[in-house]
Amino acid sequence: MITLHYFAGLRELTGTSQEQADLAGKTVEELMEWAADKYPGIERASARVAINEEYALPADVLEDGDAAAFIPPVSGG
Amino acid sequence: MKAFEVVTEPINPQIYADFVLRPEAGAVTLFTGHVREWTKGVRTLYLAYEAYVPMAEKKLAQIGREIEEKWPGAQAAIAHRIGELQISDIAVVIAVSSPHRKAAYEANEYAIERIKEIVPIWKKEIWEDGEEWIGDQKKKPEGGNQ
Numbered sequence: 001m002i003t004l005h006y007f008a009g010l011r012e013l014t015g016t017s018q019e020q021a022d023l024a025g026k027t028v029e030e031l032m033e034w035a036a037d038k039y040p041g042i043e044r045a046s047a048r049v050a051i052n053e054e055y056a057l058p059a060d061v062l063e064d065g066d067a068a069a070f071i072p073p074v075s076g077g
Numbered sequence: 078m079k080a081f082e083v084v085t086e087p088i089n090p091q092i093y094a095d096f097v098l099r100p101e102a103g104a105v106t107l108f109t110g111h112v113r114e115w116t117k118g119v120r121t122l123y124l125a126y127e128a129y130v131p132m133a134e135k136k137l138a139q140i141g142r143e144i145e146e147k148w149p150g151a152q153a154a155i156a157h158r159i160g161e162l163q164i165s166d167i168a169v170v171i172a173v174s175s176p177h178r179k180a181a182y183e184a185n186e187y188a189i190e191r192i193k194e195i196v197p198i199w200k201k202e203i204w205e206d207g208e209e210w211i212g213d214q215k216k217k218p219e220g221g222n223q
Contacts, residue, residue, distance in 0.1 A: 008127055008199035009210040050197070053132035069129055069197070075212035076126070076133075076157055076198030077110050077169050077189055 002062050004035075005069035010047060014039045024066075029058040031068060047072045080154045081137035083130045083198070093154040093172035101150070102174035104181040108189060110169040112162045122203050126159040126168065129197040133157065136196040140188050144173065148180040153188060157198055168200075 002023040006014045023031055028049045036043035049056050050069045062068060078092055094107045112124050141153045154172045162168055171188045175181040192198070200211045 005129065007129055007197065008201070008212070011127075012210075050129070050132060053129075053135055055195075069132065071129070071197050072199065072210070073212035074193065074195070074197055075200040075210070076128070076196050077192045 024064040097174035104178035106181040106185040108171040125201040151175040
């Protein structure tokens with residue numbers, strides 16, 4: 001299983017901050033497609049994906065037990 | 078305290094300046110970022126900050142390493158507060174020490190620019206008539222692909 005995290009506007013869009021999904025073996029690109037299917041509009045949020053707290057590339061593959069986070073454009077400072 | 082941390086309590090900037098001060102440092106720059114009441118004519122009542130805390134602290138530490146590489150001899154400490162912040166509260170503190178002042182000034186500005194690029198922290202502005210997560214304005218046009 002993969003643990004998914006949603007923050008800020010994406011937490012409000014999805015209505016959850018965290019969930020589990022059976023996405024091991026999928027790429028980050030496929031994860032985005034899955035999310036866009038489940039939460040229409042998320043694909044327009046310009047979100048980056050982090051795996052295990054590091055920014056990931058579209059071709060990176062999720063492994064069982066990974067934490068994947070949707071990171072909308074940041075606005076700290 | 079940690080050299081790179083996300084906190085929920087009010088920030089005392091002096092402890093970060095003290096942390097980076099060393100005998101070989103001839104300069105310490107201390108930047109504090111505050112909650113601003115007026116932005117482009119719109120009055121903010123207060124801000125709510127949210128973070129992906131473990132990743133945010135890793136990214137703050139990464140910025141510290143980048144500073145040490147770019148300005149040899151410089152050392153940084155950075156803290157960002159999350160939760161509800163009122164007008165004039167300190168949201169972020171950046172302390173940089175270096176042997177000479179130029180590096181301390183430059184590295185300090187570099188740190189705030191990098192925070193705004195890579196550190197997973199989000200700000201929601203709460204106004205009299207609404208609220209919005211800042212950063213979410215950059216939505217792609219309808220039909221755009223991610």
